[in-house]
Amino acid sequence: MGGVRVILISGRTLEQGTNLENKLSDEYMNATAVCELSERELEKLGLKGDGTERVRVRTSAGEIVVAAKKGEGYPEGVAFIPMGPWANAVVNGNTKGSGMPFFKGIEAEIEPTDDEIPSIYDLMRRYKE
Amino acid sequence: MAVYTDVLCPFCGCICDDIVVEVGEDGKITKVKGACAIGRSKIMGHDRMESPAIREDGELRDCSYDEAIKRAAEILADARRPLLYGWSSTVCETDRAGVELAVEIGAIIDNTASVCHGPSILAIQDVGLPSCTLGQIRNRADIVIYWGSNPVFAHPNHMKRYSYLSKGRFTPGGKKDRKMVVVDVRETKSAKLADLFVKVRPGGDFLVFSALRAILRGHEDVVPDEVAGVEKKDLLSLAEMIKNANFIITFFGMGVTHSGARHNNIANAIEFTRAAHLHTKATIMPMRGHYNVNGFNQVCTWLLGYPFSIDLSQGYPWYNPGETGAVDVLVHGECDAALIISSDPASHFPADAVRHLARIPVIQIDPYPNPTTEFADVVIPSAICGVEAEGSVYRMDSVPLRVRKIVDSKFMADEEIIRRILEEVRAIKEKEGE
Ligand code: SF4
Numbered sequence: 001m002g003g004v005r006v007i008l009i010s011g012r013t014l015e016q017g018t019n020l021e022n023k024l025s026d027e028y029m030n031a032t033a034v035c036e037l038s039e040r041e042l043e044k045l046g047l048k049g050d051g052t053e054r055v056r057v058r059t060s061a062g063e064i065v066v067a068a069k070k071g072e073g074y075p076e077g078v079a080f081i082p083m084g085p086w087a088n089a090v091v092n093g094n095t096k097g098s099g100m101p102f103f104k105g106i107e108a109e110i111e112p113t114d115d116e117i118p119s120i121y122d123l124m125r126r127y128k129e
Numbered sequence: 130m131a132v133y134t135d136v137l138c139p140f141c142g143c144i145c146d147d148i149v150v151e152v153g154e155d156g157k158i159t160k161v162k163g164a165c166a167i168g169r170s171k172i173m174g175h176d177r178m179e180s181p182a183i184r185e186d187g188e189l190r191d192c193s194y195d196e197a198i199k200r201a202a203e204i205l206a207d208a209r210r211p212l213l214y215g216w217s218s219t220v221c222e223t224d225r226a227g228v229e230l231a232v233e234i235g236a237i238i239d240n241t242a243s244v245c246h247g248p249s250i251l252a253i254q255d256v257g258l259p260s261c262t263l264g265q266i267r268n269r270a271d272i273v274i275y276w277g278s279n280p281v282f283a284h285p286n287h288m289k290r291y292s293y294l295s296k297g298r299f300t301p302g303g304k305k306d307r308k309m310v311v312v313d314v315r316e317t318k319s320a321k322l323a324d325l326f327v328k329v330r331p332g333g334d335f336l337v338f339s340a341l342r343a344i345l346r347g348h349e350d351v352v353p354d355e356v357a358g359v360e361k362k363d364l365l366s367l368a369e370m371i372k373n374a375n376f377i378i379t380f381f382g383m384g385v386t387h388s389g390a391r392h393n394n395i396a397n398a399i400e401f402t403r404a405a406h407l408h409t410k411a412t413i414m415p416m417r418g419h420y421n422v423n424g425f426n427q428v429c430t431w432l433l434g435y436p437f438s439i440d441l442s443q444g445y446p447w448y449n450p451g452e453t454g455a456v457d458v459l460v461h462g463e464c465d466a467a468l469i470i471s472s473d474p475a476s477h478f479p480a481d482a483v484r485h486l487a488r489i490p491v492i493q494i495d496p497y498p499n500p501t502t503e504f505a506d507v508v509i510p511s512a513i514c515g516v517e518a519e520g521s522v523y524r525m526d527s528v529p530l531r532v533r534k535i536v537d538s539k540f541m542a543d544e545e546i547i548r549r550i551l552e553e554v555r556a557i558k559e560k561e562g563e
Contacts, residue, residue, distance in 0.1 A: 007331045007332075009314065009315075009331065009387075009388070010387075011279065011383060011384070011387075012279065012282050012283040012383075013282050014166065014167070014281070014282045014285070016282075017166075017167040017282065017283065018166050018167050018170050019170075020167070021170075021171060021175075021496070021497045021499070022170075022175055022176065022497070023473060023476055023497075023499040023500055024176075024498055024499065024500070024502075025176075061479065061480055061481070062480050071315075072316070073315045073316025073317060073320065073321075074315045074316075075314070075315065075328065078314060078315060078331060080315070083477065084476050084477070085475065085476040085483075085500055088476065088477065088478060088479050088480060088483070089480050090480070091479040091480065092479060092481070093456060093459075093460035093478075093479040093480065093481030093482050094460070094481075095451060095454065095456055095457055095460075096451075097451035097452075098247075098248065098251075098391055098392065098450065098451050099243050099247050099438055099450030099451045099452075099453075099454030099456065099457060100243065100244060100247050100248055100386070100387070100391055100450075100454070100456075101244065101456055101478075101479045101482075102387070102388075103244070103383070103387040104331065104383075104384070104387040104388040105331050105332045105387075105388045105389060120500055120503075121503065123500070124475060124487070124500050124503035124504065125503075127475070127480070127483050127484050127486075127487040127504070128487045128503075128504060
């Protein structure tokens with residue numbers, strides 16, 4: 001199955017905020033290890049977007065597996081991951097001299113996958129290697 | 130049972146000050162009223178870091194405050210280019226102590242503004258900020274614009290307490306007396322509530338601000354039929370709304386600071402506000418995230434002359450975000466130790482920055498464990514400011530407020546932790562100097 005190219009943005013959600021100081025919890029993972037996609041993109045990927053399927057998101061900075069969910073109000077070609085460690089796994093650290101990384105407007109490729117979503121501990125372990 | 134009224138919420142830049150907190154006989158908080166879901170969860174508290182700890186052979190071992198503070202001081206005194214980062218979810222008194230520590234050890238000191246409203250600060254330094262207080266907005270604003278900001282999620286009580294849904298002196302009808310406009314790249318929950326939603330192509334905000342400026346300054350002829358996905362007729366009707374308003378406020382969020390032209394976006398947003406001034410009263414304000422992110426910027430500006438991303442390694446403050454920002458010094462592999470206070474860069478920094486953080490000694494001061502704890506070498510639990518410790522904070526509109534201590538705690542307050550580390554560092558240096 002082929003992938004789709006999107007512009008990726010990250011940002012806040014209510015669930016992400018409520019669990020902001022509870023980041024090692026399952027609630028935080030369920031709230032932030034997700035990629036919200038428009039209906040058009042889900043269709044192209046052959047996914048339902050009910051949160052049970054997973055996608056691999058790839059950018060110039062790296063790749064990450066997260067749950068795929070239908071998001072409301074997205075224009076075609078825009079995908080969203082709540083801010084947090086899963087989103088930042090694919091954010092580039094080059095601030096282009098501004099001090100601020102590009103957390104939004106990232107070119108990304110998304111494809112369906114059967115791989116597991118890494119837990120927060122797996123993610124941090126990766127950084128230690 | 131004790132009931133505390135008019136409690137201030139120490140979570141987001143709204144610092145709602147009408148919260149009611151009930152405390153049971155055992156000194157534990159039993160109920161929080163008036164706060165939003167995020168604020169309630171913060172004040173109620175949950176799984177804390179129970180003890181100071183030091184990492185040995187890869188595992189965290191519990192220890193005393195004395196031992197953890199001593200180890201932290203050794204790490205910092207040893208470091209050649211230490212980074213002191215966080216400072217936004219604590220009080221100004223802690224930030225002041227942090228600046229003293231930074232000066233003492235020649236550190237880079239930076240707060241979460243550098244990944245949030247840093248670009249806004251750069252723009253404000255360039256072109257100023259025609260702003261006001263949230264009280265003025267509550268009493269006067271008849272047009273409320275949220276641009277690249279989703280208050281329903283990020284600042285849930287903002288609309289109810291200060292803007293669209295609040296009732297004020299000249300806006301007694303609440304939302305009947307106001308119009309709300311949301312500009313965003315997607316139809317957010319906030320956008321659904323708005324009287325007018327303007328959908329911009331990602332990264333297109335700069336162009337839309339420019340087009341509005343042109344229209345407000347009487348040059349609509351230069352505006353093309355479509356600007357970054359927005360039809361000219363919609364821009365004209367928004368400009369018309371603005372011209373006919375009594376008092377406009379534009380709240381802008383990370384949708385504008387994180388994308389496209391960043392600080393240039395904000396400078397243009399401020400110039401748009403100035404153009405609106407030709408017709409009516411117009412103001413603009415950043416939607417600051419952490420409750421005291423602004424406070425750190427204020428404290429650093431009084432003490433060092435610059436608001437964030439300050440390098441003190443040369444013996445005087447040097448400010449050049451992009452070179453001296455926390456993300457930059459981590460991505461460039463420059464710093465060799467980090468103290469992280471009330472923040473979680475492991476979650477909120479890009480992968481490249483986290484990778485370096487995982488390689489260097491890290492001291493963490495926080496009430497809660499978080500992903501940064503996973504590679505912290507020294508962990509120092511702290512009291513929650515605004516619940517277990519008091520202090521001064523600055524709301525998003527730069528109004529200083531005092532957050533209170535509601536319950537007792539066995540944990541040390543942030544300021545004391547920093548001051549004790551500072552004392553230890555001085556003692557080590559004195560010994561070395563002998
Ligand atoms: S809006 Fe912000 S300050 Fe107000 S209760 Fe919610 S989290 Fe606290």
